[in-house]
Amino acid sequence: MTDLIPNTPSARRPFNPLSLEGRTILITGATSGIGQATAVYLSKLGARIIATGRDETRLQMTLDQLSGDSHVGRTCDLGEADKIAVWMKQLCADHGPLNGLAHCAGIQTTRPLQAINLAYVTEMLNANLVTAFMLLQAFRLKACHHPNASAVLVSSSSALKCAPGNSVYAASKGGIISATKGLGVELIRDGIRVNAVAPALVDTPMSDRFKSVLSEDNFQRVVDMHPLGLGQPDDVAGAIAFLLADTSRWITGSVITVDGGLLA
Numbered sequence: 271m272t273d274l275i276p277n278t279p280s281a282r283r284p285f286n287p288l289s290l291e292g293r294t295i296l297i298t299g300a301t302s303g304i305g306q307a308t309a310v311y312l313s314k315l316g317a318r319i320i321a322t323g324r325d326e327t328r329l330q331m332t333l334d335q336l337s338g339d340s341h342v343g344r345t346c347d348l349g350e351a352d353k354i355a356v357w358m359k360q361l362c363a364d365h366g367p368l369n370g371l372a373h374c375a376g377i378q379t380t381r382p383l384q385a386i387n388l389a390y391v392t393e394m395l396n397a398n399l400v401t402a403f404m405l406l407q408a409f410r411l412k413a414c415h416h417p418n419a420s421a422v423l424v425s426s427s428s429a430l431k432c433a434p435g436n437s438v439y440a441a442s443k444g445g446i447i448s449a450t451k452g453l454g455v456e457l458i459r460d461g462i463r464v465n466a467v468a469p470a471l472v473d474t475p476m477s478d479r480f481k482s483v484l485s486e487d488n489f490q491r492v493v494d495m496h497p498l499g500l501g502q503p504d505d506v507a508g509a510i511a512f513l514l515a516d517t518s519r520w521i522t523g524s525v526i527t528v529d530g531g532l533l534a
């Protein structure tokens with residue numbers, strides 16, 4: 271006679287490979303767009319969120335949308351890259367080591383080559399690339415991460431298919447892809463996987479600014495280049511969740527394009 275499986279709560283618990291229960295995830299750029307959507311999405315999967323951004327009021331608005339409790343909001347200006355390590359060490363001393371990092375903060379503006387200068391290039395590279403290196407340098411410290419941790423960086427489809435006038439932004443995001451491939455192997459010894467997502471046009475305040483410099487017809491042409499249409503922040507948040515969860519435990523140094531078919 272075959273033994274029956276006991277009908278206990280644990281036996282009835284549904285299998286969720288994306289579960290982040292008991293894990294602490296740091297999210298940069300959590301005050302709007304992809305960062306905010308990621309914070310909300312991961313909280314629904316059970317993660318404890320440490321949300322960061324520069325604006326305290328907008329940060330509180332993000333915290334108010336999170337599921338569960340014990341979440342933390344900390345203001346931080348990542349533009350001061352040389353202070354990131356000190357800031358993160360204090361953060362982890364206060365709230366414990368991290369299981370994951372989702373670096374969603376960044377800037378985007380469009381300028382043709384004749385309109386750029388050293389200050390503009392430096393600002394773009396610092397905001398989109400240098401901060402990623404400094405965050406990961408701090409994340410790898412033993413006091414700042416648990417074993418089998420995961421970091422996800424946000425690149426852009428622009429790094430793989432660049433439009434005129436967007437070269438500096440594309441270069442900064444291309445650097446993220448190169449860094450991901452190198453650090454994805456280098457940080458294995460520290461117990462950290464590093465991957466990236468490369469979104470195309472997503473309906474966020476950043477895309478609104480992009481839309482404002484184009485005519486309605488030109489913006490629609492850009493949208494039409496995406497066979498699946500304009501993306502939503504949750505489309506990217508879902509990919510980030512996959513890379514933070516155990517679903518991607520055998521993946522490092524990879525880049526997932528979340529682009530509505532733009533690069534197909």
